[in-house]
Amino acid sequence: MRTDPAATAAALLPLVGGLANVRSVAHCMTRLRLVLADPARADATALRAVPGVLGLVVEGDSWQIVLGPGVVTRVTAAFEERVRETAAPPAPATPATGPGRSAAEELAARGAELREARRRRNATPLKTALRRVAAVFVPLIPALIGCGILAGVNGLLLNAGLLPWLTPALTAVASAFMALIAVFVGVNTAKEFGGTPVLGGAVAAIVVYPGVAKVTAFGVTLAPGQGGVLGALAAALLAAYVERWCRGRFPETLDVLLTPTVTVLVAGLATLYGLMWAAGTVSTAVGTAATWLLDTTGAFAGLVLGGLFLPLVMLGLHQALIPLHTTLIEQQGSTVLLPILAMAGAGQVGAALALYVRLRHAASLRATIRSALPAGLLGVGEPLIYGVSLPLGRPFLTACAGGAAGGAFLGFFAMLGDRVGATAIGPSGWALFPLLAGDHGWPTLLALYTGGLLTGYTVGFTATWLFGVTEEVRASATAGAATGAPLTEPDAGPPASPDDPAPAPTR
Structure with a gap:
């Protein structure tokens, strides 16, 4: 049965706590990704019961509703439209405290405490860091897919000697994104870590700028692209922290001039005289390790x-x-x-x-x-x-x-x-x-x-x-x-209780 995107979106919004509880809306290939202001206001059991929902993934304030390919795009669009049209509901009253509190209020408060404890237990530094790194790269996947397919088609045409007039154009179309991917990584990194996206992109662009070939660091002349996406990620991350440090330290009349200048200068020099070299070393090690792993322990590594x-x-x-x-x-x-x-x-x-x-x-x-x-x-x-x-x-x-x-x-x-x-x-x-x-x-x-x-x-x-x-x-x-049925809780082993959201993976 075909899912009605508008009906699904209308059913989901109140179950995640309403408009006032939704901080951001996005989607990947199969999941509607929501960041909630107060995860305790969402109803995990009711969300799993909505027709068309295949599963629920909870990691701290990030709630991901598994809807499946194709469906998720339509439901996300309908959900965003619903968010734009819906007036924010008033925040729910805090349950009364003390001996006069009803049994229902006692149970609600206890449930909120349990959900908050589960959220804290699963908001580990590792999972949080991985989720934020994923937020940098996941938006790039559609372009990687499109350019990758075109590169494969172009390779087949080149090997077969077909359409020689078209292959140079396909090469340009397929390769341009990869040549500048560092810039996109920089933009997304700054956005994710609280900086200005264009400043992150400006600093990350240094990694692929041809002029870096004239710069010498640690006695070695740099090469354009050295450090790749890892260098761009580190450069933009540093830029975000420098920018946040600068904000509020300059007079308001000079902030618009000095903060971007100091951010690009400090992070740019650090990129040239440290991050590109370090990230290049790590990138080379990654490639060498992957090749060695398959060449020497291939069957076991694959297993x-x-x-x-x-x-x-x-x-x-x-x-x-x-x-x-x-x-x-x-x-x-x-x-x-x-x-x-x-x-x-x-x-x-x-x-x-x-x-x-x-x-x-x-x-x-x-x-x-x-x-x-x-x-x-x-x-x-x-x-x-x-x-x-x-x-x-x-x-x-x-x-x-x-x-x-x-x-x-x-x-x-x-x-x-x-x-x-x-x-x-x-x-x-x-x-x-x-x-x-x-x-x-x-x-x-x-x-x-x-x-x-x-x-x-x-x-x-x-x-x-x-x-x-x-x-x-x-x-x-x-x-x-x-x-x-509720999903198995991955970090604890036993099945989650029906009224308690089970944390699971992101994609």
Whole structure:
């Protein structure tokens, strides 16, 4: 059944605390991302029960509602329209305190205390840092996808000797964004960390400016682009802190002149005489480490990466890989990690197919799988994770086994010198085919990546068929728990209580 975006948005807004409680609205490929002023005012149980909602992801004041690809874009637009049209409701009265407080008020206050305690427990420095880094890079993914696909098409045309009049233009269109990606990283970094976006972009632009070739730092002449996105991230972060330090320290009449000048000067010189060199060293180490890992421990590395990626997604720790992917694409033209990590989605698809075949009487579960499977084949795994395998428990583990097998397959051939890379991040599954890159031509890439997917499908299916369908799983699925049960809390283990939001990953 097709989701009505306006109806869904109208149902969601009061359940997240109303207009006055919404600080920002955004979306990624599958999730409506909201930052709430007071997370305790949101109703997690009611949100999960809204038709079309596949899951709920909570990390501090960031609430992410899993809606699925395509749907999330329409619902976000309707939600933003609803926010613009809705008048802010008055803040709810604080429950009375003291012996005269009613039982309902006592329960409400206790619930608020529990939710606040959970929020503090999950607002760890690591998760907060990863969420903020992700906020820098996630908005860049659409451009990375578009330019990556064009780069792949251009490569095929060049190899085939076709349309020689068009390939120079495609090269320019596909490469321009990557040549200036540092500027976009700088703009987003300053925005995320409280600075002026254009100042962050101005400082980050130093990293790619050709004139840096005339600058010598630590006895070495700098090269344009040295440090890449990591250097741009560090430069803009420093600029944001310098700008915030300057604000209020100059007279108001001079602030508009002195604050931008001092910000660009201090952060710019630090970028040239420290950050570019340091970030360049780190970037080189990242590329060297990724190459060494696959060349020497390929099968084992693929097994570990493919098997652990779904749990990393569940915990939100996969965000740490975004700068690594981007750095590898900058350095080597492709990231060798993404195709291996994409095998986790293949294991998830295999597990879902096994559940669909074995649980013939679980009508709601089979309906969920039918609707989520196309997205899963295209590499969007949240609908299957949050709607099928994670609520059932054991099938999530057997899906990880399929991902490990597919990753080991690609890792084994990487040890033999047949590495498979991707020219952009974002898509996986079948959607990754146009982005594949390597040293041995398209037929080899096609065969290897297809072999990895088939391995992940097969092992995920077989492991789930043999070990993933217990009597408990069968009873839960038949009762429809896979579409309505609360998710497992990733950092604590046991299922969350129905009135307490369960923290989970960001994407």
